[in-house]
Amino acid sequence: MAGEGSNPTPDRPDGPPPELSREVSQWRVAERKRLIDQRLAMSADERTARTRTIAEGLDRLIGAPQGRIVSLYWPFRGEPDLRQWSEKVIAAGGRIALPVVIAKAQPLEFRLWAPGEPLERGVWNILVPSGGRVVEPDIVVSPVVGFDSANYRLGYGGGFYDRTLAAMRKRPLKLGVGYAGARLATIHPHSLDIPMDAIVTDE
Numbered sequence: 001m002a003g004e005g006s007n008p009t010p011d012r013p014d015g016p017p018p019e020l021s022r023e024v025s026q027w028r029v030a031e032r033k034r035l036i037d038q039r040l041a042m043s044a045d046e047r048t049a050r051t052r053t054i055a056e057g058l059d060r061l062i063g064a065p066q067g068r069i070v071s072l073y074w075p076f077r078g079e080p081d082l083r084q085w086s087e088k089v090i091a092a093g094g095r096i097a098l099p100v101v102i103a104k105a106q107p108l109e110f111r112l113w114a115p116g117e118p119l120e121r122g123v124w125n126i127l128v129p130s131g132g133r134v135v136e137p138d139i140v141v142s143p144v145v146g147f148d149s150a151n152y153r154l155g156y157g158g159g160f161y162d163r164t165l166a167a168m169r170k171r172p173l174k175l176g177v178g179y180a181g182a183r184l185a186t187i188h189p190h191s192l193d194i195p196m197d198a199i200v201t202d203e
């Protein structure tokens, strides 16, 4: 069971922590659905244009990626598709890693990957690198379903990025990425939510 034994990360049995009220949990579920539906309703052209602006924002924030490992993600459910940008990072001497779900309620693992290298279906059918050394990224780029002005991110509800960031020994630069329409007044953060250093949008 999660949280027992020598797991060094703070952990709880499945289910929200006490301070995440039933109202907030239900609100999160409804907002995730609204925001994902809104994102999927966007045309492919609009998504591409907005993603280009997000990529420019990442370039400005990160500067020269040379010698650094950037964790990205294999996009699904209308997330910004930054795979072209990943080629730019590599051309500039950086490296790319992708997240791998090991198990529910466990931190993610990051594996090095470059465009063209083989992928395989992992947990929930998500494509993950078949090979690739396990690494700790210098920069974690995580897709948001929603975000707020305090840089908190609302994800798909697995708590994966929060657990992963809490367990990392090096503190990476934490960048959320999403479309401007994903902005919320507050995500009603709970004590285990870790804010991003910045949220990069197309605003």
Ligand SMILES: Nc1nc2c(c(=O)[nH]1)N(C=O)[C@@H](CNc1ccc(C(=O)N[C@@H](CCC(=O)O)C(=O)O)cc1)CN2
Pocket: 073, 074, 075, 076, 079, 099, 100, 101, 108, 124, 126, 143, 155, 156, 157, 158, 159, 160, 161
């Ligand atoms: N592109 C991308 N990759 C990513 C993430 C992400 O946000 N985006 N993750 C960021 O965390 C991790 C995957 N997180 C996920 C969390 C929940 C579900 C999901 O479909 N959950 C089901 C419920 C499944 C269950 O409880 O058994 C659902 O929402 O219907 C999928 C991925 C790692 N890879």
Ligand SMILES: Nc1ncnc2c1ncn2[C@@H]1O[C@H](COP(=O)(O)OP(=O)(O)OP(=O)(O)O)[C@@H](O)[C@H]1O
Pocket: 009, 010, 011, 012, 014, 015, 016, 017, 028, 153, 154, 155, 156, 157, 158, 159, 160, 161, 162, 163, 166, 192, 193
């Ligand atoms: N560091 C942690 N240790 C233990 N449980 C955690 C941790 N972080 C989050 N959780 C739990 O994970 C569950 C989902 O959290 P939350 O709603 O914040 O997910 P999310 O940020 O939307 O998802 P994701 O990070 O996967 O994109 C909650 O029940 C929360 O208590």
